[in-house]
Amino acid sequence: MVILFDIGNTHTHLGLADASGIRRRADISTSEWFLGSAKRLVSEFVGRRAIEGAALCSVVPGCTPLVHRTAEILWQLKCLELTPKTLRLIGLNYPHPGSIGPDRLANAVAARCLLGAPAVVVDFGTAVTFDVVDRAGKYAGGIIAPGLSAMTDYLHEKTALLPRIKMREIKSAIGKSTEQAMLVGAVHGYRGLIRELISELKRELKVRKLPVIATGGYAELIAAKLPEITAVNPILTLEGLHLVWKAHHDEADGH
Numbered sequence: 001m002v003i004l005f006d007i008g009n010t011h012t013h014l015g016l017a018d019a020s021g022i023r024r025r026a027d028i029s030t031s032e033w034f035l036g037s038a039k040r041l042v043s044e045f046v047g048r049r050a051i052e053g054a055a056l057c058s059v060v061p062g063c064t065p066l067v068h069r070t071a072e073i074l075w076q077l078k079c080l081e082l083t084p085k086t087l088r089l090i091g092l093n094y095p096h097p098g099s100i101g102p103d104r105l106a107n108a109v110a111a112r113c114l115l116g117a118p119a120v121v122v123d124f125g126t127a128v129t130f131d132v133v134d135r136a137g138k139y140a141g142g143i144i145a146p147g148l149s150a151m152t153d154y155l156h157e158k159t160a161l162l163p164r165i166k167m168r169e170i171k172s173a174i175g176k177s178t179e180q181a182m183l184v185g186a187v188h189g190y191r192g193l194i195r196e197l198i199s200e201l202k203r204e205l206k207v208r209k210l211p212v213i214a215t216g217g218y219a220e221l222i223a224a225k226l227p228e229i230t231a232v233n234p235i236l237t238l239e240g241l242h243l244v245w246k247a248h249h250d251e252a253d254g255h
Contacts, residue, residue, distance in 0.1 A: 003042075003051050003075075003247055005067050006103060006237045007058035009126065010039070014045050017175045022235050022242065043074055054079040055245040057102035057237065080245055082106055088247035089113060091138035100139065104131045106240030107215065108139045110233070113243055115211035119228035121202055121236065122194060122229065124148065124216035130197060134205065143197055148218050150191055167221060191226050198228045 001023070004015035005029060016024040019132035026045050032038040054071040056079050058064045064081065071079040080086060084097035087105055090112045094100060107121040108131045117137040123129045130143035148167060165182050173188060175181030202210050214223045223229040233239070 001051055002053040002055065002242060003046060003071070004057040004238050004241050004245070005054070005058070005079075005104070006241060007033075007056060007063050008103065009060060009069065013235075013238060014042065015051050015235065015242070016046065016049065017238070022238055024243065025235060025238065030063060032058055033060075035065045038057045038066070039070045042070060046074075050109070051075045051077065052250065053077065053245055054240050055082065056080070057082040058102055059101050080248055082244055086244065086248070088244050088251075090133060091136065093134055093136070093138040093140045101129075101224060103141065103237050104129060104142065106237045106244065107131050108133050108240070109122050110236045110240035111211075111213050113240075114139055114233075115213060115230065118205050118207060119213065120198065121200075121212045122212060122214045122216075122219070122235075124214065124218040124222060128194075128216075130201070132201060132205070135207075143201075145193065145197070146255050148186060148222070151186065159167050167218060169221065169224065190222055194222060194226060195228055207230050214225065 002017045002021040004017060008077045010030060011027045012030045014026045014028065028041045030040060032041055054077045056067050071077045082102045082105055084092060089109050107123060111119040112133045112167050113122045117133050118135050119133045121131040123237060126147045126148050128145045132139040132142055163179060165179050167186065169181040170187055173184055175184045183198050198210065200210055211230045212228055213231045213233055213236060214229045219232045223232050224243050
């Protein structure tokens with residue numbers, strides 16, 4: 001099996017994959033790498049399974065060498081790190097590839113392989129990011145907007161009377177309480193943001209139909225009433241990372 005590490009600012013998403021895809025996943029706090037307990041947690045996640053390969057994408061540079069070291073200690077493996085130089089299966093149409101988050105590259109690879117080209121990934125994280133694969137199958141750039149929880153948390157922190165809210169569906173467009181009013185603004189308003197940005201991308205790419213795949217924490221909630229979103233895949237980044245690992249493995253085998 002292959003061990004996959006998607007290292008984000010808050011969580012590290014772990015995946016175990018075989019030839020047919022992701023078979024097991026779990027999350028640990030990214031802070032565990034700095035506290036020294038991540039190696040034990042990763043070892044427990046893997047158990048007695050035989051590991052033949054390892055791959056990582058990281059947006060936390062301080063964690064990256066710790067993950068490499070863990071793969072060496074636990075399985076005597078060199079961990080493939082996803083960067084613009086190790087990228088496979090898609091090209092790059094971007095002036096400064098080193099500035100692209102590796103998780104965004106993994107998402108773009110998965111979208112290209114699952115949906116073809118052109119395609120768009122919408123990742124609902126701390127920020128909501130759009131990543132675009134153009135007609136030629138190249139990563140072309142994207143869009144970054146404030147995340148849903150970042151927006152509502154900011155309202156709570158900067159105003160005396162607005163509460164912290166838990167995201168959920170709300171049917172009415174008229175809030176009958178402060179919480180409901182905030183939910184309308186957040187959920188309905190956010191769908192409007194996503195819809196308009198997808199519309200702009202269609203115009204830019206000169207296409208009538210544009211496959212869009214959503215991932216991240218609020219993907220299912222927001223996508224529920226957005227027909228513009230083709231699919232929701234919560235493990236998209238891990239799948240993209242695994243596809244890149246497989247491409248490297250096939251190259252090494254001469255395929």
